Amino acid sequence: MSHIFDWFFAEYQNVPPYLVALEITAVVFGLLSAWFSKQDNILIYPTGILSTAIFVYLLAVYGLLGDLVINAYYFSMSIYGWYFWTRKVDSEHYTPITKTTIKEKQISLGIFIGTLFFIFIIYKVFDKWNSWTAYVDTLTTAIFFVAMWLLARKKIENWLFLLAGNIISFPLYFYKGLMFTSFQFLLFIVISIVGYKAWKKNLNKPETSLLK
Template sequence: MQPIFDFFFDQYSGYPTLFIILEIIAVIFGFLSVWYSKQNNILVYPTGIVSTLIFVYLLWQWQLLGDMMINAYYFSMSIYGWYVWTRKVDATHFTPITNTTKKENWQSLFIFIATLIFVFVVYEWFDKWDNWTAYVDTLTTAIFFVGMWQMANRKIENWIFWIIGDIISVPLYFYKGLTFTAIQYFVFTIIAIYGYKAWQKHLRNDLRPS
């Protein structure tokens, strides 16, 4: 049992206790945020804001710039999404769950490519192309940027981006020595699959004639 424990958590031996506690708190609020998203609950945003703020601080300390930018973007999009989800489209209805339109698919592609370019420039500027993980960071950042934008606008396809990004992130964060975060993304993958199914049900109910 001890060798298994050491395999997963030995990388924390040199970390300050405060960083470990903060990561656990951020992971807990991250779980809550994704769970509330699955439930189509507005609490996805306040819980997400707490998680992302903590991760921005931690990732800056660890010089994981791509991951830090993802969380900084999550923070800003959480504020935007909070507004969109509470905005009424008429006197009685809030912004509904919908499929992406052709225009929104093109917008998603633009966000994806623009993010790739932006992260590339940042890594070039800070000379961070010193590990293969930097290239994966660039890809996952672009995937998550699109997923967060679509979620803020209540597009059901956002879950597809979350699932793909989460699957890539599990081994990536474990390799980086962030075991708790890797576990978080593993659970995120499972919740995202159920979230996609739950949103499909909401969409079918919304489209059903009253």
């Protein structure tokens, strides 16, 4: 067992302790945010904002540009989602969980394609096309951008995009040496599946409370 721990923490041997502590903190808040999302609980946003704010700093330190852009987008989309989720459709009910409309599917496609071009330009400007991971980062960024927009709009399909992005990100972050973050994505895979099933049960149901 000690060999497993030695191997797991080997990636952190030359990393300042405060960065390791920040990564663990960001992972904890990220998992809390994912769980609150599964619960359809508004606390998804304050916990998510804390997690993404820390990750933006960490990823800037590590020079992981694509991942930094993702988390900066998460931060801004969390603020938008916080507003959208708390918006009432009448005097008693909040915005319910629904499926995407044809227009929202078109917007999702536009976000996906637009993100691919956006990340391509950023990587080109900063000369980041130096590893195969850059291409995977571009794909996951586009997937997560769509997922976060759908989540902010309370669309059940967000879980399908999150599941795809999490499956790709789990081994990717493992390869990058961010072991705790990689483990986070492994748990995100499970939460994505459970979350989809939970949201499906509450599809189109009137919401009277955001704390569940």
